Amino acid sequence: MKIDNTIEMIETLPMTRALRTALVMSIPILMIGSFSLILKSLPIPAYQRFLEIFFGGALRDILDIAHRATFGIFSLYMVLAVSRNYSQDNSSDPLMFYGAPIASLISFVILCGFFSGRPSIAALGVNGMFTALLCAVCIPPAYLCFVKRFGGRRRIYTKGADYIFNLAIGSLLPLFLTVLFVSSLNYIIVQSFGVSGLYELLVKGGQHIFSGRERSLKSAVLFLVSSGVMWFFGIHGNNVLDSVIKTVFYPGIEVNHSMLAVGLVPSEILTKTFFDTFVYMGGCGGAISLLAAVLIFSKRPSSRNLAKLAFLPMLFNVNEIMLIGLPVVLNPIFLIPFILTPITSCLISYAAFYFELLPVTVNAVEWTTPVLYGGYASTGSMAGVLLQLVNMIVGVFIYRPFILFSDKEQELISNKQMNALVRLLQEQEVKRSPVMLTELYGTMGAVAKELAEDLDYALFSHELMLYYQPQFDDKRRCIGAEALLRWNHRRFGFIYPPLIIKLAEEKGFLSELEENIIIRAAKDLPLVQNALGSEISVSVNVSGLTIETDAFEQFLKKAALSGKINAGKINLEVTEQMALSSDPRTEERLRRICALGFHLEIDDFSMGHTSVKFLQSGIFGTVKLDGAIIKDILHNQRSREIIASIMGLSRSLGFKVIAEYVENEAIMEALEEIGCRAYQGYLFSPPLPLDRLPESVKK
Known part of the structure; x- marks a missing residue:
């Protein structure tokens, strides 16, 4: 902990x-x-x-x-x-x-x-x-x-x-x-x-550590530890210690050449080629093993995508993309494996050469020589390739628990950050105190900015999804469905839907987002009808900010007249949490939208923004009761009386009422007693992706 x-x-x-x-x-x-x-x-x-x-x-x-x-x-x-x-x-x-x-x-x-x-x-x-x-x-x-x-x-x-x-x-x-x-x-x-x-x-300071040291296994381990620690702090350890490599380890190749020239068997194990080929495979830290471990074990899309980007450079031992992008730099989780992996490879390789399982390195090999080929080029033996493979596999399993731990930690941190942002938005909704999430400072502001940028890209790349929640009457017959926006973020998972709308509003593309949802719902309509019933219509949420604009009205007109949208089967739910003007111009606009064939609904009714005037005018044909009073109906007499009053208005003014958040039989029975006959909620079906919609009518 x-x-x-x-x-x-x-x-x-x-x-x-x-x-x-x-x-x-x-x-x-x-x-x-x-x-x-x-x-x-x-x-x-x-x-x-x-x-x-x-x-x-x-x-x-x-x-x-x-x-x-x-x-x-x-x-x-x-x-x-x-x-x-x-x-x-x-x-x-x-x-x-x-x-x-x-x-x-x-x-x-x-x-x-x-x-x-x-x-x-x-x-x-x-x-x-x-x-x-x-x-x-x-x-x-x-x-x-x-x-x-x-x-x-x-x-x-x-x-x-x-x-x-x-x-x-x-x-x-x-x-x-x-x-x-x-x-x-x-x-x-x-x-x-x-x-x-x-x-x-x-x-x-880094070079002073090796002052006067001779070529030995102890010096090699110290060199690897020093280089790894430097990399952790953002210092390119190998470059800083380049003079150490040249004075302590590079001469090993020359000694081997000299011995070979006089007919002796080369015996110097610790050479620069030894490190480049068998220790620093993929770059510092045995990074090729880190790459493989991420691709095999990590569940985080961002880490896996980074590994794919880094794959080709790391074959040539260029690993900055992985070390800086993951990152390994200043990341305490990867400090231990980043040092332990090259030390382990060094010890395994040293033992293999010491016991003459393969000839020592006699050929100077460029550090950019591809992994596996370098093992053969440096020793002239396939045993060199096998040794590289062994070191890589051992390194993968050294990195494995740290990859899994990193995934877990990042998921926990991401969840906490997202929960904090959602709580702030929910508090703002309750208090009616507007807040600009993308203008906040600190963690929540950074998360909001990241989400807003990702949302813009998700809209452009069609990553957003629509789920559908069926609506039923008191005979449990399907009478419609609501299209609900869903976004499965690569880092945070499924995003709280009101947060999506809020971010789109702040960044200025809410209308574009809602138009996209309407087009998607219209395209899905035949499939939804095939699953739930040929006569049903689909409801789509539209904010008061969007429906009052000229551009949105022109969008609806163009789409309806061109046949791109079956207006008679697409219901526009105006969310009452966003204020809708009650002036004559707005009323005329809404009447023109109705004339195109669209059916208008008030969502979250009782929140207090939308004027009863629109109900008197008959512009809105359906009212969806706010979930807060539905959830409270069993325990709060005032909630029952509010719902009863709305039902009385519906009978006198001729609009339909749908109750959302009907979670159990007790709530449904209480609503039936008041006179409500249309329901939407988990008692009947959760929101489902298009391919699972038939499940909701088979219960």
Whole structure:
């Protein structure tokens, strides 16, 4: 339980959310860089010769530019993306959104030592990602403190200047103080350790661990642990420890060549090729095993889709897409297997070579050599391929429990986040206090924004579904059905339907969504009638906001006249929770819609928004009672009296009444006593997908 709470706490931190979003945003950059690197480095002699002679090496240069423009300055992208996400999700102050990314970028440049006289261009790429992430997650809060302390009324505004100019001037003091603070910190580092900045301090610190060490199994394990820990913190361990590889392990191949030249049997096991081929299969952390474990065991669509994207690059040992996209970086769940898997592969491989089950590596193999082929190329033996397979399988089972645990944790966290958002919406519905979900800050705001974007895509890609809940009379004969929107989100599962409507309303595509539902219901109508009865009609919910627009009226007119919609069998349920104007123009509009053949219904009647005037006019032919009073009918006499009053109105004014949320026989009997004869609810049938509708009439 403590582990679960700790992971949930980490996942819900503002910095973690900002980082996760930025890492996902970086996937296109990583893919471009990965494929550019693969195309540039394919270890095929004929292909490499082609790159050299094709237009004088122009293609190689183009691929190299693409790689440098992505991987080569990847840390710059991360600084800007993470700081931007943090600012957007955690503050409404425009100075924060404007100044925090700038402050983070300047701080990153300072801490990388670019003004010390010996800057390292490598710091801009994946090597400098830890420094980049440190700046991106620490500088925005510091900048925000300066904004709060020196902002407000003390901001400098220039009369007559535009908004952006005033924003720039207002950020001047907080930005200056942030840069001054970081410059002072870096100066202390430079003077104390004799380095150019924080980045060089981290690199030299990693290399110092191996100072004076010899090539041994103990050094190999230490190297793997150090590299894995660095990767966890966003530092490209292998690149930082490149000098260690060159001085400690790379000479092993040369020793083997020398022994072979004088007729001796090569005996050096620990070589750079040993690590590239048998330990770092798919990249650092034995990532090919992680890839396979995700594809085999993970139930999360997002993880599986990421693994599919990363599959080809990882065959060539380029694993940044998986490590950053999953992510492994700063993810405590994967720290143990990420270190344990390469150590296990190292020990298994070392034992195999030590007991002479296969010849030691004598051929230097490019690190981009595809998995499995590399085992043969490095040893000249199929036993090398078999050893790679063994290591991969062992790694898969090391990663397996952590994949399953990660899935479980992400599901729990997602459910809590979604439940919190739904509770907030339900409270807003009860209190009648409107709230803009996508403008909230913190976790709920981030979830609402994610859902809104996904909903827009789901509408475009036809991922939304319609379920149908049949309606019955007191003789248990099916008299109609209501089309109900359902959305099975890849991360959150089935989404609370009112939340879907709310998000569509906030993002401005509610009318488009409701038109889409009507078209889908009209298309399904013959199949629904085939399942429930040839004479039944289908009801579709429409908000008061939508039905009052000219565009929606024109949509209905065009669809009805063209025969795209059988207007006589499509009922439009106007949800009473959304206010409907009672002015003459609205009444005339509703009459024109009725003239097209549509039957109008009031949904959730008794909530208090819709005027009784519409019932007097006869525009609405059906009233659906609000579920709240139906559920309360057995225990609240006032609810019975309200329903009885509505039934009295229905008899005098000539409209039909349908009771929703009829969950049991007792509720149905109470409604019958009052005079209600049409029902909808779980007593008869839950909402069902189209292919299961016949089940509802076979009971």
